[in-house]
Amino acid sequence: MKFYIIAGERSGDLHGSNLIKALKQQQPNAEIRCWGGDAMEKAGGELVTHYREMAYMGFWEVFKHLGTIRKKITYCKEDILAFKPDAIILIDYAGFNLRIAQFAKAHDIPVHYYISPKVWAWNQKRALKIKRNVDYMYVILPFEKEFYKRFDFEVDYVGNPLLDAIRDFKPSESFAFKAQDVIAVLPGSRQQEVEHMLDNLHKVTQKFPEEHFVVAGVKNLDKSLYTKVENQKNVNLVFEETYDLLSYAKAALVTSGTATLETALFNVPQVVVYKTGKISYAIAKNVVKVKFISLVNLILQKEAVKELIQEKFTLENLVVELKAILPNGNKRDQVLKDYKVLKDLMGDENTSQKTADLIISRINHNL
Template sequence: MKYYVIAGEASGDLHASNLMRELRRRDPSASFRCWGGDLMQQENGIIVKHYREMAYMGFVEVLTHLPAIFRNIRQCKQDLLQHRPDVLILVDFPGFNLRIAEFAKQQNIPVFYYISPKIWAWNQKRVLKIKRVVDKMFCILPFEVDFYRRWGMEVDYVGNPLADAIAAREATDAALHGDQPLIALLPGSRKQEITRILPEMLRATDHFKDFRVVIAGAPAFSEDFYRPFTGSRQIQVVFGQTYDLLRASRAALVTSGTATLETALLNVPQAVLYKANALSVAIARRVIKVPYISLVNLIAGKEIVKELIQETCNEEQIAAELGKLLHDEPYRNRMLADYEVLRGIVGGPGASTRAAEKMLEYLSE
């Protein structure tokens, strides 16, 4: 069977690659044409365009890159028509993927959506478009089932694929251990967010000389990209070792995104940071309808981890929160106890397997 898979960022690349592996196990004739990243390529995916050429975050940032975005959409539509897959599988990335879904639907190409866009956070009426252009939705957050049902759409809940990714990665963190305890910095995967948030992270960690600081590098960049930020500081940057780094760390500073949930599932106390273009954040605050930005707090339905956003994402407030994460044992223990409840909500491994089985079941009908 011919699969066309689109993922527009690092987390989508991870989850799409795990799904592709499970599809290949059940469909030996599977071939994949992809918009994605290195992990999808490792699963025998032919990469049409790498996600590093597609990932823009923030209202203003998207507006300034509209010509490139529209060129990508045109190219994707042409490629989709040329290769006519048996199914189009979209992974999150709604601004791009919903446009492609609409086009594929017009061309009578089945559309599966793996990892729902966060439409429950803002502009919920987008669900009406999803009902029209998506044949099957596979959700990874438990509350999404009830959300879609309120809008008259039945979806499949398959569990969270992060549990798969973590279970599949054996601990190999010996090289990260040393005499000093570690602070992990996860500044994100996009250039815009790294540029705004990493300097604040680094200035905050300067207050903790007894700890070694290690940065989890994004796969789309090299170590040279990070050196202007670290300057004369003796800071290691690691690639492809984020889980190992987290397992070895006392605490973490994490840019809002999938990594916040990964950090919680790996049981590392954290603070969640976010800073973007001031106008983008102002617009977001007017339209976003949820009380938290981190997946950890959203899934739990309460504040487990501190969120430092825009004005509060600064050296002083980050350093104050990091001090509590490193030294305040009752504070740490409360967070770790809440993580235990969170893991129960998220569930164990198997999401990629369940999603692949469901997809093949629907395709065989």
């Protein structure tokens, strides 16, 4: 079998790599071309384009790079036709992947979409476009199945791939800070996120001189982005050790994204922060249709973890909210109770294997 898989960011690379492993377990000789990252390549995919070439964040930032994105889409279409896959597997990344889905449908290539775009957050009528161009949708958030039912589109809830990744993870005995009482700082995985976040995140560490903060860096970004926090006495920087850090942390400051759910699944109380460019935020404020931005709160449909967004993301607010989730803080116990409800809602599926089984059985059925 031949698969063409497209992921456009770091989390998609992680989930794509686990899906590749599951596909190859059943189809050891499968040919897989992919847009993704190091994890997908290591799992056995032939990497066409790395996600770091496509990681634009926010409406305005995407607009500025439309020319580059269009060239990538054209190249992707040509590469798909040359490869002739049995199926295309799209992983989130709506702006790019929905265009590829439409193209694939027009060329009679089966489209499997793993991890739905967040169409429930804004422009919900895009669900109709998905229904037209996607043959099979595999969703990872419990409420998404009901959302798509409103558009008469039956989708599969396959659990959440983070459960697989965390279940398989074993903390490293050599992790430098395992014996210390640390607060994790997760500033994001894209350059714009890190630039926006570290200004306030590095200031808050100065307000807690008795605490030890560890910042989770990522290697695909220039190390110079982290210089603001490197030379502080109570701050350390690690790279590519986020799960080790969350295994030992007592609290966390987290940029909104997949990391908020990962932090909850590691049972670490957190404050969620987010800041983007003024133009992008103004546009988003007018179109986004959900009450919360963190996955934890979206799944629970309540503000279980505090969200400090844009103008609320201030040093003063960070100090107050961090104190509230530290041991003996007035919000800590409730956060941990809400995490238990969250885990019950998500279930305990082997998500990557279940998705791979469904994809392969449907390809075989249509042969």
